[in-house]
Amino acid sequence: MLMGSPTVVLVFHRLAMLTIYMVMQPIRGEEVSVSWLCYKGEIYNYKQLQKHFGFEYQTLVDGEVILHLYNKGEIEQTASMLDGVFAFILLDTLNRKVLLARDMYGVRPMFKVLTDDGFLAVCSEAKGLVNLKHSTSLSPKVEPFPPGHYELFDLKPNGKVASMELVKYHSFKDExxxxxxxxxxxxxxxxxxxxxxxxxxxxxxxxxxxxLMAHRRIGCLLSGGLDSSLVAAVLLKLIKENSILYPLQTFAIGMEDSPDLKAARKVASHIGSEHHEVIFNSEEGIQAVDEVIFSLETYDITTVRASVGMYLVSKYIRKKTDSVVIFSGEGSDELTQGYIYFHKAPSPAEAAEDSERLLKELYMFDVLRADRTTAAHGLEMRVPFLDHRFTAYYLSLPAELRVPKNGIEKHLLRESFQDTDLLPKDILWRPKEAFSDGLTSIKKSWFTILQEHIENQVDDIMLEKAAEKFPFNPPKTKEGYFYRQIFEKYYPGHATWLTHYWMPRWIKATDPSARTLKHYKSDNKE
Structure with a gap:
């Protein structure tokens, strides 16, 4: 839907989750001033805010509450009052203001272009802006809007804007x-x-x-690891309690004989879900890499490597089932210190500090992967481990409680569910695996499959000259070089979207795989 003037245009393509009724965006608000809203996301507490403030909603769209909060004069508090995931642009035509905001962890994406002469463009994906032409610049700089911030602009009569302030509205450690x-x-x-x-x-x-707030069918990704298994188990429990009539569909992906498929099968049998297995081979995985990088808009090694399976299972869900709202376990590794390298932390305090760093950077890595691989197929991802209250409480706990214990990462989280029957005990205490080991056959890992393919695509001379060709974030491995070439094909000159590669801390590493860590013990190793 389009709303425009000679100087302002808002365009939106809607994927309805909360209501199937035709309530298109931009949404118009007229309580105090005429304002228009385009947003992507879900506001989980919109009914509580309606009750608290006495708002009279004109639509069934949860995001309408953003207009009411803004029109109430709560510019500074509009974003911080929202419990949900969101990226939005609000146009106040009477007061000639433009407000942008993004959720605390950047679960929903947003990019912007702001030129020196005040031309502003905003899009939920960078690919909508990279080919933008402007009178003062043939290729304006495209930047990710920072998570947990809002930005207020003055709108001039000629349609240009002047930024008034960029504000960090909340810390995820605060209640x-x-x-x-x-x-x-x-x-x-x-x-x-x-x-x-x-x-x-x-x-x-x-x-x-x-x-659970949705009018579309809910499903859940299930790898058989701790995080997705806990999400699936609690989700099915609540679906039964809420008398939702359809069975929960769970989805696992892997190659033949993969440990993930076996573990996910066991979880699905335990909780009683309608389980789907998606089998892929090495050729299908390799062929998907190009599409994955185009969808992700990144060249980060571990993000691309881990996204192929998620992209293929999302493709299956869209084509073969009617599940649209998809739950997943993203955010747990960062919050609960689940990465194997946390065993190397010099102290609990430094482990806690790195956990917070990972959470701040989620929008470039795991959250980006979760959103883009699902959204590419018209699905919507929901990530309960990144709930604001849950993360604030977990981060408030003493650092000593949150570190790996007895050689087991996420010990506190596992221990918290020890006395429940939500999961089989061997799943609850299943060791962390490198993604490539769990996903693929015991005969050959996804990591190995990629290295063998890329060896024929990137030679030693190309890698030696990588820093000359790619001076920013130069790749240090052939795999990194291979991904960077594909990225530059679609997004030339935009390498700065990724500030750094994801790498484990406290060791000297050029590859993000857990296989590089001495502590790592895969179920697949003899």
């Missing part, structure tokens, strides 16, 4: 403002272990519950 409108009661723990574990269970279940 979110919207928690005051939530009836959930958290027991004061004083960090008593049993109370902490009870609070973790309560908050996580509530994180899943609020994300």
């Amino acid at each position: 979110p403002m919207h928690a005051s409108y939530d009836s959930l009661e958290i027991l004061p723990s004083g960090f008593d272990l049993e109370t902490v574990k009870s609070n973790i269970r309560l908050l996580f279940e509530n994180a899943v519950r609020k994300r």
Whole structure:
């Protein structure tokens, strides 16, 4: 849908999740001033805000609450009051203001172009802006809008803008403002272990519950690892409690004999989901890499490598099923120190510091992967581990409680669900695996398949001259060089979208694979 003037145009393509009724964007608000909203996301507390402030909604769209909060005069607090994931642009035609905002973890993407003469363009994907032509620049600089920020602009009579301020509206370590409108009661723990574990269970279940908000069928990715298995188990429990009539569909992907398929099958049988297995071969995986990089808009090694399976399973879900809202376990590794390299942390304090760093950078890595691989096929990802209240509580716990224990990462999270029957015990305590090992056959990993293919695509001389050809973030491996070439084919000159490669800390590494870590013990190794 398009709303425009000689100087302002808003265009939106809608994938309806909350309501199937035809409520198109931009949404118009007229309480105080005439304002228009385009947004992508879900606002889970829109009904609580309506009740608290007495808003009268004109539509059934959850995002309408953004207009009401803005028109109430809460510019500074509009974004921080929202419990959800979002990226939006709000145009206030009466006061000649433009407001941009993005959710705390950047679960929903947003990019912008702002030229020196005040031309502003915003899009949910960079590919919508890279070929933009402007009178002062044939190729304006495209930048990701920072998560957890809002930016306010003055709109001049000629349609140009002047930025007034870019503001970080909330820290994810703080108790979110919207928690005051939530009836959930958290027991004061004083960090008593049993109370902490009870609070973790309560908050996580509530994180899943609020994300049931949808009028489209809900499904769940299921790798058989701890994170996706917990999400699937709690999700199915709540679906039964809410008397939702359709069975939960779970989806696993892998090559023949992959450990993930076996583990996911066991979880699905335990919880009673309608389970789907997607089998792919090495040729299909290699062929998908080009499409994956185009969809991701990145050349990060581990992100591309891990996205192929998610891209292919999303393609299957869209073509073969009617599930559209897809739950997944992204965010847990960053929050609960699940990466194997955390065993190398010099101290609990440094481990906690790195956990927060990973959360701040999620929008460039795992969250980007989750959103783009699903959205490429018209699906919507929901990530309960990144619930604001859950993450704020978990990060408030003493650093000593959150580190790996007895050689097992995510020990506190596992221990919190130890006395429940949500999952089989061997799944609850299943060791962390390198993604490429869990996904592929015990005979040959995805990591090995990629290296063998790329060896024929990138020679030693090309790699030696990589820094000359790619002075920013020069690739240090043939795999990195291969991905960078594909990225530059689609997005030349935009390498700065990725500030750095994802790499494990506290070791000298040129490859992000867990296989490079001495602590790593794969189920696939003899």
